[in-house]
Amino acid sequence: MRNGPCALLVPVLLAMAGCVTPPPAKDYTEFNRSHPRSILVLPPINESTDVNASYSLLSCTTRPLAELGYYVLPVAMVDGYLKENGLTVPAEMHQAPLAKLREVFGADAVLYITIEKYGSKYQILATTTFVYARARMVDGRTGTTIWEGQVQIANAGDSSSSLQEALLKAILSQVLNKVTDQAHQVASMAAYQLLTTPGQGLPNGPLQPEIATAK
Amino acid sequence: MKTLLPALFALVVVSGCQAPPRTLYYWGNYPAVTYLAYTQPDKFTPSVQVDKLLEDIHQAAAAQARVNPGLHAHLGYLYAQLGQTDLARKEFEAEKELFPESAPFIDHLLNPGKKL
Numbered sequence: 001m002r003n004g005p006c007a008l009l010v011p012v013l014l015a016m017a018g019c020v021t022p023p024p025a026k027d028y029t030e031f032n033r034s035h036p037r038s039i040l041v042l043p044p045i046n047e048s049t050d051v052n053a054s055y056s057l058l059s060c061t062t063r064p065l066a067e068l069g070y071y072v073l074p075v076a077m078v079d080g081y082l083k084e085n086g087l088t089v090p091a092e093m094h095q096a097p098l099a100k101l102r103e104v105f106g107a108d109a110v111l112y113i114t115i116e117k118y119g120s121k122y123q124i125l126a127t128t129t130f131v132y133a134r135a136r137m138v139d140g141r142t143g144t145t146i147w148e149g150q151v152q153i154a155n156a157g158d159s160s161s162s163l164q165e166a167l168l169k170a171i172l173s174q175v176l177n178k179v180t181d182q183a184h185q186v187a188s189m190a191a192y193q194l195l196t197t198p199g200q201g202l203p204n205g206p207l208q209p210e211i212a213t214a215k
Numbered sequence: 216m217k218t219l220l221p222a223l224f225a226l227v228v229v230s231g232c233q234a235p236p237r238t239l240y241y242w243g244n245y246p247a248v249t250y251l252a253y254t255q256p257d258k259f260t261p262s263v264q265v266d267k268l269l270e271d272i273h274q275a276a277a278a279q280a281r282v283n284p285g286l287h288a289h290l291g292y293l294y295a296q297l298g299q300t301d302l303a304r305k306e307f308e309a310e311k312e313l314f315p316e317s318a319p320f321i322d323h324l325l326n327p328g329k330k331l
Binding site: 037038052055058059060063066067069071072073074075076077078080081103104105106107108184188208209 | 238239240242245246247249250252253254283284285286288289292310314316317318319320323324
């Protein structure tokens with residue numbers, strides 16, 4: 001490789017990758033005791049300044065959860081229902097009594113997400129896109145916390161990507177930013193990482209065929 | 216710029232490899248529809264969303280795959296917004312049949328006297 005912007009990026013990416021040490025696997029005792037089949041994902045509370053953040057991340061949660069083997073209540077419809085019933089913003093929805101949510105939606109578990117950072121920071125060499133979020137899942141009947149997680153992704157160079165992949169994404173990020181919604185793409189990655197990382201996200205659910213047949 | 220072309224090609228190859236090895240469901244327009252309905256409501260009107268979701272149903276059938284959880288329910292919700300209550304009811308029932316986990320919410324909506 002000739003000396004150029006790429007040569008500068010390599011140490012930066014190496015440093016980024018080096019910062020991430022995997023935390024120990026979570027304790028799934030409460031989760032397994034609750035054994036949810038269906039999950040109600042409430043629209044995330046948005047602490048960032050980007051007005052699209054909440055619905056961007058919300059729309060990215062169905063696929064990873066469903067592919068793990070859970071039924072996910074239709075997210076936009078749930079939001080519409082809650083709004084029509086007087087809960088106009090996510091913060092109000094998160095305050096809704098669990099018994100009421102249980103009565104209307106009948107979900108085994110409720111997922112509460114808070115977005116801490118969301119958006120892009122424009123720099124000379126590359127645009128960094130941040131999606132930071134934390135999440136808590138409670139048993140739909142008892143309110144017991146059965147899972148908690150967090151995710152912090154800066155740009156597309158997350159820890160699970162190969163260096164080469166991260167490098168290519170960094171090179172192209174400014175090009176991509178012009179034509180696509182980079183933050184939404186990163187939100188999609190964040191949802192996957194938050195919910196499906198082995199030992200950190202959720203275990204496979206009952207709608208997985210191999211789990212259903214093993215019973 | 217010279218380094219950018221191979222990089223572009225490599226990115227296409229790399230992103231082609233990112234698809235999960237297998238999926239439980241067919242994922243078409245549903246995730247994007249639920250996002251764009253908020254960010255571009257003028258473009259992704261209920262009737263445009265209906266078309267996109269019907270496309271998903273046809274594509275899933277052609278691929279002999281199952282539609283994702285929530286698709287029929289969301290479609291029913293859109294029909295209800297468009298005043299097509301018979302179609303809405305049909306889609307809600309379809310969601311319930313495919314995913315019995317949806318029954319409490321669907322029954323709550325179909326319960327007479329409860330407005331969607």
